[in-house]
Amino acid sequence: MCSIEKILVSIVLINILQLETYLCTKNNSKIIMEDAQEKYKFLITAGYRPKIDNLAKYVVSLRGKKYKRFFGDNHGCGGSIISPKVILTAAHCVCRGDSRIELKPLRPSDLLVVAGTPRRLVVTEKTQALKVDKVICHAYYDPKTFHNDIALLLLIKNIYEDGVSAQRISLQTSSLPPHTKCTVLGWGQIFTKGPLPDLILHADIYIMPNEFCKERANDFFFGMMCANDENDFEKDSCVGDSGGPLICNGSVAGIVSFGYGCGAPDEAGFYTNVSSYRDWIRKNGLDKLRPVNYILLIVLQICITEN
Known part of the structure; x- marks a missing residue:
């Protein structure tokens, strides 16, 4: 009986300790987050979290x-x-x-x-x-x-x-004009060599003219585009955002590709222009059945014919 009482007491103490640890961690996290928000913006780089996230x-x-x-x-x-x-x-x-x-x-x-x-x-x-x-x-x-x-x-x-x-999400079917407002989002570094967020971040940026992009890239080819916010250079995609979408007018217009730093002054992020590859995407991905599905269709057709 004594041993059972000790076990019950131990369980109660452990639960109290876990509760205290949880509350302490929660309070500390809140303090850290509030302190962090005072010192710098939460970046994607320089991103935000919308109250209602539709993207x-x-x-x-x-x-x-x-x-x-x-x-x-x-x-x-x-x-x-x-x-x-x-x-x-x-x-x-x-x-x-x-x-x-x-x-x-x-x-x-x-x-x-x-x-x-x-x-x-x-x-x-x-x-x-x-x-x-x-x-x-x-x-x-x-x-x-x-x-x-x-x-x-x-x-x-x-x-x-x-x-x-x-x-x-639908694909952008034609190239968009310069200064079109778009949103890039992802779980990339919140600043250069910084941590990755838990909750996805957004940044509103603008497609830039090709001349602007060519001045800032060693190689700028057909099928590339760049985007930034000239009034807030910190808005940018970063390491970990690669492959994610640049969404414009409800469609994916760009794919995060590369950049020179994250949110560097007078720079821009570079993106693959989706509209330049829509035929390649359709040919290689959309509506494409796996080979095993073709086999199943053939077997099904044979069964139906025999019956």
């Missing part, structure tokens, strides 16, 4: 197949849902090699797509973790210049679209 449902987190210490610490890039089974991203996120000749896609088994949540580190009831069936890199992607920095991931299973936590 995060289009974005996925591309990760390694296993996290190291905690859920979400294996986040590498972003991506856009353009069909329940197709993710649009940057080639440099999923293709490896020092030159176009040596370029190889990552093994599908080494990748995981997480959809349905704006949280990077928290598993919610809406979180969807999906395996990749195939990685398709643009055949002419050049890792040295980031020319043709575009890739597709074909998923094994469909993303469940509820229109609130996960939803496909």
